[in-house]
Structures are given as C-alpha cells and as structure tokens.
Amino acid sequence: MVSGHPPLGARPELDARLVAALERVGQAARVSLRRETRRHGLTPTQAQLLSRLRTDPPRHRRVDILATRLDLTHPTVSDAASALVRKGLVRRSRKGPDGRSPTLDLTPAGERTADELEAWQGPFLRALAARSAPEKQRTLGLLLAVIEHLQREGVITVARTCTTCRFFRRDVHAGPRPHHCALLEVPLGDGDLRVDCPEHRRAA
Ligand code: SF4
Known part of the structure; x- marks a missing residue:
C-alpha cells in the first residue's frame, strides 16, 4: 500500500474505477460509431435507426415504437426516417401490420449500409479476442x-x-x-x- 492512499481494491474506490472505466469504454464506443456514421454521411440518429431496422422484427419498426426504444422523441425519429427515405436507404410501407401506422424497412442499399456500420465494433472485438x-x-x-x-x-x-x-x-x-x-x-x-x-x- 502506498502511504496516504486507501488500500487498492477497497470497494468504493474499486467501484469508482469501474464506473470511470465504463465511462471511457462508452466514450470510445461513441467515437468509433461517429467515425463510421461520418464515413457514410449519416447522423448518429440515422445510424441508430438503420441498426434497429437491421435487427428488429416488422412489428417493432414503427416510428412511435422506435422512438421509445431509442429513448428519442417522435419528431426526431420521424425526421431521421424521412432523411433515410430521401437517401434511398429506407422505405415506408403503406400501413403497419396493425393497420395504424406505416412500418419502416431497409432497402437493399440500406441493408448494405447497416452491415457496413457494424465496423464500429472492430476495435472492441479485437481487444476482446485474446x-x-x-x-x-x-x-x-x-x-x-x-x-x-x-x-x-x-x-x-x-x-x-x-x-x-x-x-x-x-x-x-x-x-x-x-x-x-x-x-x-x-x-x-x-x-x-x-x-x-x-x-x-x-x-x-
Ligand atoms: S429470455 Fe427473453 S431476451 Fe432472452 S432470448 Fe429469450 S426472449 Fe430473448
């Protein structure tokens, strides 16, 4: 133990270091994702939306549900969806399965872009490999x-x-x-x- 310092591994200090480490990892994830989104000319919200549409079942691909799941407002998700439609990456169906509101689907170009965006995970996967x-x-x-x-x-x-x-x-x-x-x-x-x-x- 270094004089004047609490013992290494004492719980509150260890917890604080874990929180600091989580913050650093979260920041690194944001940086890596931002790099990929810029490379594709997208905003972070548009990239998040593409990623959701890549994995979520059709019943969840409505603006209201996506807004809740992404912790964003309805207008923010609606604007991002409209931009992606203009870019040819997303299309709107006429009606959702419940007949109420349209669902969003990836176009083939959107699927390719959503796959390529996954490259943001590369540095993390390499760090974990060993x-x-x-x-x-x-x-x-x-x-x-x-x-x-x-x-x-x-x-x-x-x-x-x-x-x-x-x-x-x-x-x-x-x-x-x-x-x-x-x-x-x-x-x-x-x-x-x-x-x-x-x-x-x-x-x-
Ligand atoms: S327990 Fe729930 S979250 Fe886990 S695989 Fe089954 S459905 Fe998915």
Whole structure:
C-alpha cells in the first residue's frame, strides 16, 4: 500500500474505477460509431435507426415504437426516417401490420449500409479476442447486472436483456447451460445471455 492512499481494491474506490472505466469504454464506443456514421454521411440518429431496422422484427419498426426504444422523441425519429427515405436507404410501407401506422424497412442499399456500420465494433472485438471465455462470461454477467439495476432506477428506459425479460428462467438446468428462454425454448449458458433481443418482453 502506498502511504496516504486507501488500500487498492477497497470497494468504493474499486467501484469508482469501474464506473470511470465504463465511462471511457462508452466514450470510445461513441467515437468509433461517429467515425463510421461520418464515413457514410449519416447522423448518429440515422445510424441508430438503420441498426434497429437491421435487427428488429416488422412489428417493432414503427416510428412511435422506435422512438421509445431509442429513448428519442417522435419528431426526431420521424425526421431521421424521412432523411433515410430521401437517401434511398429506407422505405415506408403503406400501413403497419396493425393497420395504424406505416412500418419502416431497409432497402437493399440500406441493408448494405447497416452491415457496413457494424465496423464500429472492430476495435472492441479485437481487444476482446485474446481474453478467455470464462473471463468474458463473468464480465457479461456483471454488465447485465449493472444494466438491470440502471433500468430499475430509470436511468435506462429500455433494456432488452435476458435478465430483464419475462421469458428468462434462471438456473433451471444442470450443466453448462443452466438458464432457459421460455419463448425460444432453448437452454442458455452465461455466455449466451442476450443484451439486445428483439423478442424481449419486459418482466413484470
Ligand atoms: S426472449 Fe430473448 S431476451 Fe427473453 S429470455 Fe429469450 S432470448 Fe432472452
């Protein structure tokens, strides 16, 4: 221990360092994503929208639902969608499956752009490549627990993680995949837990 300093690993200081590390990682993610969005002549909101449309099922591809899920206002998402339509990356259907409002779909050019935007993850994937699977599973579990807590506190409005999903059953199997998804009817290991599942339903 260095004289005058609290012991390394004491909990509050360690927690503070973890929060600082999360902030740095979040900032790095924003920088990397911004680089990719600029390269494609898009705004961050337009890029977020393309990314959602790439993975979300058709019933979720309405401006009102997308606005809620992205924590943005309806006009902001509507403006971004209109810009993407003008760029030929998105098209609006006449009506949504419920007959009320149009859904948004990627055009083939939009699909290509959405795929290319995923390159923002490259530096992070390279940083993780050499780490062991158990280390990554523990880290995923820790991050999911933090996300779950932040959602309970209202800091995160929408978290589509397994651990906040009504279909998640924890520790119901023996063996390496102890958890279960009651919707997909599949066992889940700690490393299989999803962070952004399009089928997620918020637990009561
Ligand atoms: S529906 Fe998706 S989020 Fe919910 S438990 Fe199944 S895999 Fe996880």
